[in-house]
Amino acid sequence: MLSTVPPPTEAPGVGSTIPIHSGSSVPGPLLFLGRALRTLWSNSKARIGLVLFALFILVALFASLLAPHSPTATNFKPYLGPSAANLFGTTGNGQDVFSQFLYGGRVSLLVGLSAGIGATFVAVTLGLISGYRPGAVDNVLSFVTNLALVIPGLPLMIILAAYFPSRSVWTIVLVVTLTSWATGARVIRSQAVTLRTREFVTSAVFSGERLGRVVFREILPNMTSLVAGSFFGAATAAVMAEASLEFLGLGNPATVSWGTILYQAQQQNALLTGQWLMVFAPGLAIALLALSFTLINFGVDALSNPRLREK
């Protein structure tokens, strides 16, 4: 119904933002990323998440400098407890756990981010197509999405990983992507449905914009928060899923990751032999990485709402 009472008084903009599409020049992706980072940084929870995440990235990048030994070298006596030489002890094969721990972050980050991106990409594509064009296409895609939602994720992952011909990190990325896209697709579809009836979308059509531009320049930017939220959610799930699959022994045993450390720990009854750091350290790392994504997610609301960006 008609209402002539608009939202409460808005303070005039401080103008700290460079808009996505100014006049005629299109700023590059770097500019967009830079501004996105600034927006996230302004949220206190997201800031903590970003710092944590940055820490993990740094450790993973500089693992070769930080690690005292090679993660795969079997130089040491096996089943040792923590000592000066081996801060976290050794595995059953005589490998240094601490070095493995430092290098292990690489795999978790790689899988987490890749699978996150993959799942989000599928979710956005299917969600947008499904949401923008009602009718047969929407019906088919919604059905497929619902099907994917109903099937339990972890069991499906286990089965896929177990039957896949090759055992590698990329298998895991693929498996996680295939099983995590559905929730995001559902959410994005809903939002696309809402947005397509908004007057600015109709207005864009009246301005002569073609379908591609309407979807990618009008609707999608207004869903940035949702897409980012979806990505971080998928990345979190991916990190956990990767660890789970490695722990269950479904990964490549030659890989060095937090999950394989846990797998080893389980094999050698680490808790019973007093090697509790071997369990605790990777476990905590996985949890903290997932936590960092979740914290960053608190700040993504501001990405789609220019009003929230101003201080």
Place this chain on the structure above:
Amino acid sequence: MPTESGTAAHNGTPPSPKRSVQTDTTARADTTARADTTAQTDTTAQAATTVQAEDLRPTKISDVPPLVLDHVSKVFKVRGRGRGSVTAVDDVSFTLRPGAAVALVGASGSGKSTLANMITGSDRPTSGSITFGDIEVSRLRSRGLRRYHREVQMVFQDPYGALNPLHTVGYTVARPCQNFLGMSAKAADQRVHELLETVGLTPPEQFAAKLPHQLSGGQRQRVVIARALACDPGLIVADEPVSMLDVSLRSGVLRLLSKLRAERGLSLLYITHDLLSARVVTDEILVLNGGRLVESGVTKDVLQHPQDPYTVQLLDAVPNPFAAANGAHAANI
């Protein structure tokens, strides 16, 4: 540009001294505004925010083709509970002559929005035809529709929803220039500045860089109008363009619409439930009730001597203490 010099006699009483002072000293009032508000305010003088019915006569012979609706009907099928169908528009026929300003009035549910959608090509009639010159609107598909939008544009009701919150004003107004007029980015920018000046958003450079949430409702609506004008259309369909604006901002926008119509020979289809704004902007009026056209004629005549009971109902629904009082008010000052 006609200015409001010697403010027209209000109900026959001689122009009061205070009123002529008003038009002269507004410029002074504007310059003494505080820095913050000046930055936000568009500098249209008071004179330009006053609009009088039947005042702005078309100064240009319009070369816009007529819009003809011939026995147009729209029936919606309602699913669930087997309620059958709803007739939103029932056998409506009328012609919008070139350069005419016609109001389409009715309460909600009268079918005016459905009719507007069919006229702009967003929807298709179940029966009957809509022609704009030699374009058969009712049969248009996507490419034809895009070409049609070059000629027929829409001004929307909700200033808060009609602009993408993430795009600057400059971008929003430039897109139709680039799409329809094939302009380069630079040329489009130039045209954007011209358009913003036309709708009274000055300085245009400043406004072009703003995001919608930094503008007031009235300013946003002007941006919407600028965007609609960008491709130089022949017909503008304005759907309740001022109903969501504060009363003090309405006349400015209405005057803008009137002025544009007069100066460019545009045809204007003004859709509203508000008879006052219809009176001020249009020459002819069509009254819709339950999808049917129940009355039509010259706006002033229909409002002063309504024939159909629904029109009477519409007139009586709005409280009008200003009828007798305005005369007394002018005399008092």
Place this chain on the structure above:
Amino acid sequence: MALLSARGVNVVYEPNRGTRIWSVRDVDLDLAEGEFVGLVGESGCGKSTLGYALTRMQRPPARLESGQITFDGTDIAKLEGEDLRRQRRNGFALVLQSGMNALNPVRTIEHHLRDILRAHQREGENWSTAAVQRRGAELLDKVGLDASVLRRYPHELSGGMRQRIVIALALSLDPRLIVFDEPTTALDVIVQGAVMQTIKQLQRENGFTALLISHDLGVVLEATDRVLVMYAGRIVEDQPSADLLTGPHHPYTEALLSCYADPRADVVKLAGIAGSPPDLSLSDDGCPFAPRCVHAEDVCRRTDPPLTPLGRGRAACHVRAREAGVLMKGAAGAH
């Protein structure tokens, strides 16, 4: 004694990351028993905020910063929790803008009523189903609806009916004051008239004090005895409705009146007000309307004019006060 008295009411709006916005500034007003008062202003002027504050319904980030609100002798500004809740019984009620949003979509109307009656049950009262239905039928009849509506769900009813129900629910506790916040704005134009008629009739028959908040000056002038005009969080004029129409004192009221006209007249002229409302996050000195006022003088830009007795009411304008020979700052004005 006035039923509701407000003195020095200030409401501040503090969004998380934004600046403080002074939504309501130094409001003094009195509502007498049985009076029908209108509160009119444009968007952002603070009228809804004030209405909510007067009924103590404001929520964070809006905060009642200071002031006294005396309802029937009790300062309700200081009350919290249970004490405040008890005041609502036989005290004051608030009718919201959109009945669609005020009613729970999964509950029948009868359930809504039962909720209210039982929540404010007094000693010895027993709201059995039969009693609730009887009271329901009585209330619905007052607003012109049939008792069968009790069994319906909100989505089965039209906008006008829903709004009448919200009004009926507000009446259920026999309030002595009802604040109507834009009660007809969300309705279709024809239904608006009918619902306003109902409100006027109810006020006449039941004698409660009514505060009608609206942006529509026409509606307010027609329905009310007295009008308060708000601008930038302050009350700038307070006059009997008839007086306001024929002889407004404050330049803003004058300007606002010229934005309305009779569509049936021979000459119809609509004015606007150039400029835009001030930024409420800045606290400047001086009259808030000065930048847009044609009569503005130096004193207007320096000091914020207080509400001074003018005509049969009050107005906050340096120029007008001087013209009428009235001294500002509460000195006994002679006119």
